[in-house]
Amino acid sequence: MLEIIADLFLARGLVGAADMEFVAAVSRANAGKVIGEVLGLEGAATPIFATAEEGLSSKPDVFVEYTKPDVAKANILSALEAGAHVVVGTAHLSEDDFRDIDAVAQRVRRGVLAVPNFALSMVLLEKFAEIAARYIPNRAIIDYGDPGTISVPSHTARALARRLSKAARAPSALSWGNSADGEGNLEPESSDDEIQSVRVPGYLVSLDAIFGMPDERLVMRFEAGLGADLYVDGALLAIREVDKLIGVHHGLDTVMDF
Numbered sequence: 001m002l003e004i005i006a007d008l009f010l011a012r013g014l015v016g017a018a019d020m021e022f023v024a025a026v027s028r029a030n031a032g033k034v035i036g037e038v039l040g041l042e043g044a045a046t047p048i049f050a051t052a053e054e055g056l057s058s059k060p061d062v063f064v065e066y067t068k069p070d071v072a073k074a075n076i077l078s079a080l081e082a083g084a085h086v087v088v089g090t091a092h093l094s095e096d097d098f099r100d101i102d103a104v105a106q107r108v109r110r111g112v113l114a115v116p117n118f119a120l121s122m123v124l125l126e127k128f129a130e131i132a133a134r135y136i137p138n139r140a141i142i143d144y145g146d147p148g149t150i151s152v153p154s155h156t157a158r159a160l161a162r163r164l165s166k167a168a169r170a171p172s173a174l175s176w177g178n179s180a181d182g183e184g185n186l187e188p189e190s191s192d193d194e195i196q197s198v199r200v201p202g203y204l205v206s207l208d209a210i211f212g213m214p215d216e217r218l219v220m221r222f223e224a225g226l227g228a229d230l231y232v233d234g235a236l237l238a239i240r241e242v243d244k245l246i247g248v249h250h251g252l253d254t255v256m257d258f
Contacts, residue, residue, distance in 0.1 A: 009066065009228050009231075010064060010066075010232060010235055010236075011025055011035050011038070011039055011046075012039060012041075012232075013232040013233075013235070013236055014046075014236075015035060015039070015041055015044045015046070017236060019240070020236075020239070020240075022035070022044075022046045023046065023058040023059075023060055024046060024047055024048075024049055024055040024056075024058040024060065025046055025047070025048045025049070025055070026048070026049055026050070026051065026052055026055050027048050027050075028050050028051075030048045031048055031049055031050035032048065032050075033048050034046060034047055034048065035048065052065075052075040052078060052079070053078055056078060056079060056082040056084070059082070059083070060079075060082075060084050061084060061085065061243065062084055062085050062086070062087060062239050062242060062243065063075075063076075063079035063082075063084040063085070063086045063087070064086075064087045064089070064235070064239065065079070065086060065087070065088045065089065065090050066088075066089040066090055067090055068090065069090060069091070069092045069093055069097075072088070072090040072093060073093060073097050073100070073101065076088060076101055076112065077100075077101065077104055080101070080104050080105055080108050080110050080112070081104070081108065083108070083110070084110065085110050085111045085112070085113075085242045085243045085245070086105075086110070086111070086112045086113070086242070087112075087113050087115065087235065087238045087239055087242050088112060088113065088114040088115065089115055089118065089235070091116065091151065091155035092151070092155060093114070098114065098248050098250075101248055102247050102248040105246065105247045105248055106246065106247045109246055110246070111242045111243060111244065111245025111246055111247065111249065112242075112245070112247065112248045112249065113238050113241070113242045113245060113249050113250075113252075113254060113255065114248065114249070114250050114251075115234070115235075115238055115250075115251065115252045116155050116156050116158075116159035116250075116251070117155075117156045117159070117231075117234075117252075118231040118232075118233075118234030118235045118238065118252065119222070119224060119230050119231055119234055120233060120234050120237075120252075121222055121230075122156065122207075122222045122224075123234065123251070123252045123253055123256065125160075125207075125209060125220050125221075125222045126159075126160055126163060126251065126253065127253050127258060128220060129160065129163075129164060129209040129211075129220055130163055130164060130167040131167075132209075132211045132218055132220075133164040133167045133168040133211070134167055134168065134169060136211040136212070136213055136218065137168070137169075138211065138212045138213065139164060139168075139194060139209070139210065139211050139212075140194055140195075140196065140210045141153075141157050141160060141161055141164075141194050141195045141196070141207065141208065141209055141210070142195075142196050142197075142198060142207065142208040142210065143156075143157035143195050143196065143197045143198065143207055144198045144199075144203040144204075144205070144206040144207065144208075145197070145198070145199055145203055145204075145205055145206075146199065146200075146201065146202075146203055146204065147199045147200065147201060149199055149205075152197045152199065153195040153197045154197070154205070154207070156205075156207060156222075157195045157197070157207055158195065159250075159251075160207070160209065161194045161195055163251075164194070164209075165194075204223070204224060204225060204226060205223075205224040206221065206222060206223040206224065207221070207222045208220070208221050209221075234252055237252065237255065237256070238252055238255065241255035242255070
């Protein structure tokens with residue numbers, strides 16, 4: 001059985017997973033309680049700790065990091081040093097951060113799986129779009145969200161743009177001109193230039209990957225609702241498979257059979 005330490009958004013899925021033992025959760029607001037008290041689930045006795053460091057005393061096999069960039073790196077490194085594999089859902093860690101994390105993961109022979117979006121439908125869109133980018137040079141990404149959305153473009157859209165730039169045989173012929181350097185000058189080689197972000201009331205999280213050639217167009221769309229349930233299956237898959245990896249890997253498709 002896998003032993004898991006995770007934040008509360010995954011708690012219901014972990015409690016119901018017959019092949020996992022949910023050994024610890026992290027929540028400052030609920031520290032000292034057990035999961036059953038918070039979720040209203042009788043018999044769910046997983047203890048809740050105030051910090052990741054305290055939770056790591058339970059010696060988990062897998063640590064799920066889903067907090068904020070300013071604390072995520074330290075949590076991940078602590079988990080690796082404690083002997084755990086790590087699933088990362090936290091956005092906006094830098095390439096330098098992941099290089100540092102990879103060095104530690106390689107040294108301790110543990111896997112780190114960083115996933116920008118755990119929704120299985122989004123993972124499939126990424127894979128299908130990657131194939132399309134090899135054959136259709138003109139592409140664009142439209143990233144939809146509510147005006148309250150913090151990230152513009154979204155982390156999911158940026159991750160997709162980077163993947164398509166690597167998969168494509170040539171740069172996209174289309175550019176929205178989103179990306180700029182510190183002085184406001186456009187950076188033409190940035191993959192963010194392929195993204196147009198739309199932030200208007202009435203939109204939930206959704207994304208279009210658009211590929212066009214003369215007289216034909218291919219559009220792939222991902223849409224998410226308000227709840228977190230759509231992310232649970234993908235997160236559980238990542239948790240089940242991360243122990244097969246060594247070092248840092250990006251994307252849920254890394255552990256999926258395509």
